[in-house]
Amino acid sequence: YTPRNISKYYAVYTFIDFSQLSFSPPLPPSQGGKKGKKAAGEKGKGGKGVGGAGRMNGHYQENGMENLMLFEVVKMGKSAMQSVVDDWIEAYKNDRDMALLDLINFFIQCSGCKGVVSGEMFRNMQNSEIIRRMTEEFDEDSGDYPLTMAGPLWKKFKGSFCEFIAVLVRQCQYSIIYDEYLMDTVISLLTGLSDSQVRAFRHTSTLAAMKLMTALVNVALNLSINMDNTQRQYETERNKNVAKRANDRLELLLQKRKELQENQDEIENMMNAIFKGVFVHRYRDAIAEIRAITIEEIGMWMKLYSDAFLNDSYLKYVGWTMHDKQGEVRLKCLTALQGLYYNRELNTRLELFTSRFKDRIVSMTLDKEYDVAVQAIKLLTLVLHSTDEVLSPEDCESVYHLVYSAHRPVAIAAGEFLFKKLFSTREPEEEGAPKRRGRQSPNANLIKTTVFFFLESELHEHAAYLVDSLWESGADLLKDWECMTSLLLDDPVPGEEALTDRQETALIEIMLCTVRQAAECHPPVGRGTGKRVMTAKEKKTQLDDRTRMTELFAVTLPPLLAKYSIDTEKVTNLLQLPQFFDLDIYTTGRLEKHLEALLRQIREIVEKHTDIEVLEVCSKTYHALCNDEFTIFNRVDIARSQLLDEMVDKFNRLLEDFLQEGEEPDDDDAYQVLSTLKRITAFHNAHDLSQWDLFSSNFKLLNTGIENGDMPEQIVVHALQCTHYVVLWHLAKVSEGSHRKEELVSLRKQMRMFCLMCQRYLTNVNTTVKEQAFTILCDVLLVFSHQMVSGGREQLEPLVYSPDDSLQTELLSFILHHVFIDQDDDNCSTDGQQDDEAAKIEALHKRRNLLAAYCKLIIYNVVEMNTGADIFKQYMRYYNDYGDIIKETMSKTRQIDKIQCAKTLILSLQQLFHEMLSELGTGFDRSSSAFCGIKELARRFSLTFGLDQVKTRDAIAMLHKDGIEFAFKEPSPQGEGNPPLHLAFLDILSEFSSKLMRQDKRTVHMYLERFMTFQMALQRDDCWLPLISYRNSLQAGGDDDTMSVVSGYSSRGSSVRSKKTKAATPTATVAAAKRKLPEAEDSSSSSTDMSWQHQSMQTPVMMPSPHLTSTMMRGPGDMREEAKRGRDDNSLSPLSFSFFLFFLLSLSLFFLLSLPLSPSLSLPLSPSLSLSTRRGTGLMEEDEEPIVEDVMMSSEGRMEDLNEGMDFDTMDIDLPPSKNRRERSELKPDYFDPGSIMDESVSNSSLLLNHYYFIVILFLIHTPCSK
Secondary structure (H helix, E strand, O other), rough: OOOOHHHHHHHHOOOHHHHHHHOOOOOOOOOOOOOOOOOOOOOOOOOOOOOOOOOOOOEEEEEEEEEEOOOHHHHHHHOOOHHHHHHHHHHHHHHHHHHHHHHHHHHHHHHOOOOOOOOHHHHHHHHHHHHHHHOOOOOOOOOOOOOOOOHHHHHHHHHHHHHHHHHHHHOOOOHHOOOOOOOHHHHHHHHHHHHOEEHHEEEHHHHHHHHHHHHHHHHHHHHHHHHHHHHHHHHHHHOOOOOOOOOHHHHHHHHHHHHHHHHHHHHHHHHHHHHHHHHHHOOOOOOOOHHHHHHHHHHHHHHHHHHHHOHHHHHHHHHHHHHOOOOHHHHHHHHHHHHHHOOOOHHHHHHHHHHHHHHHHHHHHHOOOHHHHHHHHHHHHHHHHOOOOOOOOOHHHHHHHHHHHOOOOHHHHHHHHHHHHOOOOOOOOOOOOOOOHHHHHOOHHHHHHHHHHHHHHHOOHHHHHHHHHHHHHHHHOOOOOOHHHHEEOOOOOOOOOOOOOHHHHHHHHHHHHHHHHHHHHHOOOOOOOOOOOOOHHHHHHHHHHHHHHHHHHHHHHHHHHHHHOOHHHHHHHHHHHHHHOOOOOHHHHHOOHHHHHHHHHHHHHHHHEEEEHHHHHHHHHHHHHOOOOOHHHHHHHHHHHHHHHHHHHHHHHHHHHHHHOOOOOOHHHHHHHHHHHHHHHHHHHHHOOOOOOHHHHHHHHHHHHHHHHOOHHHHHHHHHHHHHHHHHHHHHHHHHHOHHHHHHHHHHHHHHHHHHHHHHHHHOHHHHHHHHHHHEEEEEEEEHOOOHOOOOOOHHHHHHHOHHHHHHHHHHHHHHHHHOOHHHHEEEEEEOOOHHHHHHHHHHHHHHHHHHHHHHHOOOOOOOOOHHHHHHHHOOOHHHHHHHHHHHHHHHHHHHHHHHHHHHHHHHHHHHHHHHHHHHOOOOHHHHHHHHHHHHHHHHHHHHHOOOOOOHHHHHHHHHHHHHHHHOOOOOOOOOOOOOOOOOOHHHHHHHHHHHOHHHHHHHHHHHHHOOOOOHHOOOHHHHHHHHHHHHHHHHHOOOOHHHHHHHHHHHOOOOOOOOOOOOHHHHHHHHHHHHHHHHHHHHHHHHOOOHOOOOOOOOOOOOOOHHHHOOOOOOOHHHHHHHHHHHHOOOHHHHHHHHHHHHHHHHHHHHHHHHHHHHOHHHHHHHHHHHHHHHOOOOOOOOHHHHHHHHHHHHHHHHHHHHHOOOOOOOEEEOOOOHHHHOOOOOOOOOOHHHHHHHHHHHHHHHHHHHHHHHHHHHHHOOOOO
């Protein structure tokens, strides 16, 4: 670093790419009257000063080569910080001015400033003057500085920067720090920088000052310890006898204590200067990062030197800042307090703070920032750990319910709090006594407490969330399955209260959740953060837990099932346990007899229960046990086959008696058939029952129900479901095996017969049956759609089934009559449960499933996409119930076919328009709620197209085409001269005009005029307002080149508004202007290639009306080319050509008459305007550029004059994030807004223009075509 030690850093120096050392681009040369900066070699001139010989810009020179600056050494981070600081200290001892100047430049450069403090500035200028000069040296084009820059190098820089300050103070703590020069200068500089308006200075200096303060706190702590030791030695020596007392030693100890006291006083003065000069102002800085730094460091001070800082005078700052608006700052407050509450010895000093700010900490457990909420809960856990009396029951309850939070870190923190509060009172076990197990174990009462808490929370379906929250803090308790089974099976000891039925149910549910958590090792649904790779230790724990749970429950599950066999809820949970077993244990542990007992219990449960949930769980349990990878497969498969044989035989026997002709089946026969059918259907869901040929019997049952019409609804529902499973299992068998023709023909026949049967049941009088038939039919149509042959399954093509038009109509009619209904209408069919909120929610959920089933048919092209129009038109009316489903359907259909989706959307609006006409008649009010609702729906549809106009260009254009054709399709019933019947639809169509690209607006406008007659363009009555508004929406910024030209010259003008940039040359401006028009013309001509534009129309053709600004902006050459192109394209008639000539005449007359009336044109723009009028050219001439520059420069000067008189105190002035001068200048008011120029001119001459147009139109009407 120094010339003497340059060899130490030369190795690092030779490998540095100096092109990467500059972290911001160089500043452009200063202009506008400010004093320019000197070149790099000029700043050190003008005297030796502090720099002296051999230095340039305050940096050491050797052999003409500049050595690494201190900032570069710290930034690279390749050298040990200890050696860097030692070298600086040595340089300081040799020449403290030089070394201190380097240290000052180090802080300046760490702030991102390009300026360098020279020796002359250091000697002759105050800190405030130096800071002001350095502020001027900042790069205006970048708002980044080292502490905020991205990249691995800059991420390490902050740590190196803080380490340098800490090591510097540590190495100087015995001598240099007390020289009343180094620290005074550094503290004064950092205090001044921390009060700067520049964020980079303020941020960097605050961090440096806070780290400096922390280092001084460590020094003060060491001094305090040394003073205590010295005082103790002095007391010991003084208490000796006079004969043994060493007076010289007493003198030395007194001198040492005095010296330590002086040093401590000096350190305290330094800390007070930093605290009052920096912390007190910056803990409420406008920047959250700065506030966070101060709070983090004050927490360190109170933790390191609690005797001096842990009092209410300093704690109040942390308490106040807990109300900060930024989560980052609140988080630092909580982490600072955690370090204090963790030390129990400090609790007595925190009592007043705890009582004052406890409520705030409790409320922060519900913070919107999850990280803050987690740390708040952890802080309360530390408070609870220190003392139980601080938190009230209400405070604890506010944390308890967070164990059910969907955010897992919050839930785990709350679970730890709950475990500390409720389960920390474990009974101590006596040493030497045998370990108590089962019901007598210490965990028994804790498990009961868990059950009580779960029941009191009244969140019955969230046991998995509670278990997951307690898993990390109480896994040993939750995995004590032996104690849980003992509480369920064993009788209570005398004096012990037995569990109630509700408590037993809750305990079984918790036990199931703990088994699932241990076996699967992932959180419940809704709380997971994605799949996580388990460590080797976690995998071993998982295997051990599965082995232990299998060994235990293989023995205890059969008696548990036998005890609770008639309780539906308990049995449902207990039967799920075998799904998590390690089935090898049955063989390796010689537990076959317990397997036989389990199979017997499952069989008895199947025979006893008819509840669908119980039967489905039994089916899944058989499926889990029937795994051919394990040796128990044959044993379980035999038991399953015997059970199914008996059920199918019984069903066929009962069905034959039930369907006998001439006999009326009684309720008992119907119940027997239904219960057996339920069991078969539940097992057919998970097991292949194809060998029993259930299709024939079920189809016969369904056909009888259609013919007689008196079949019980539940029998029909389960028969439909069972037949559905038969078809699906048959398809799975055909897909996996050899595709024989007989199999395909048989399956095709079954599928079509079943679809026809479901279609017939769509007209059933029972709503439940119709809903079941509709759902199954949608599933079958989706499975057997054209997509089943994808993925190399072309051999299944004979099975593809597409619904005919009648079936599509019936499906759509079902949706319209059973889904899009009012809540009150649906309540009438809920058997008097209209007051039951749960029934309403269940009915809504069922309707949503029906709509989703049909929407899947639209998405996968099973039904025609245009059938979705009847769905889309309900988007606004049923937005709360089905808005998400309809919106997703629109999004998916747009991905499939954008144009067809647009046609479907416009069709839905047309249908609503027809319905409104049939309801309100042709003379409806366009302010009516019905019409406004359609227009609002169109606006919502428009928003779904997004912001990318290129992707949706064709779709939007087709939408406008269909809308225009619909608007002019029906003539007026009142005869000629009246608007078309659907003309008001154009008002709805205008909601999509903003989605058209500029060139497409012109094309659509031309297409619109094909349907318009000449008289239509002249109409101004209210009934023609939709046409007028639609034309205006197409012409707004779309049919002329003015907007692009005006924005082009104004943006070019804005590029020269800064005094520091060179004015653009006139030739460049003219060239840019000339490049503008051909681009616009090319883009507009390219839009005419749309296919539908060339369709032959039988409507009168009207020439596009010329536009005022586009004519004014073009030169004579462009006008001639456009006139020629118009003659070639449109074949203008003599009347049209005469109209064109007279329009040009009227335009010229308009400008001649309006110029004297416009003050906005006569005052600031008179020179250029008169020049352009004399030369006969437009506003694209180069004369405009100097005027724009003069106006903006003068306005900028006025703004600077205003700013100079303002005092912003410590207001934050953020450097803009990488904006060039052109972008920044565009933030200023546009003094050449076309609207502001033309408003008054148009208002003064509008009356004259109207009269003149009227005269020209009358002349054209009465002029013969021959003229």
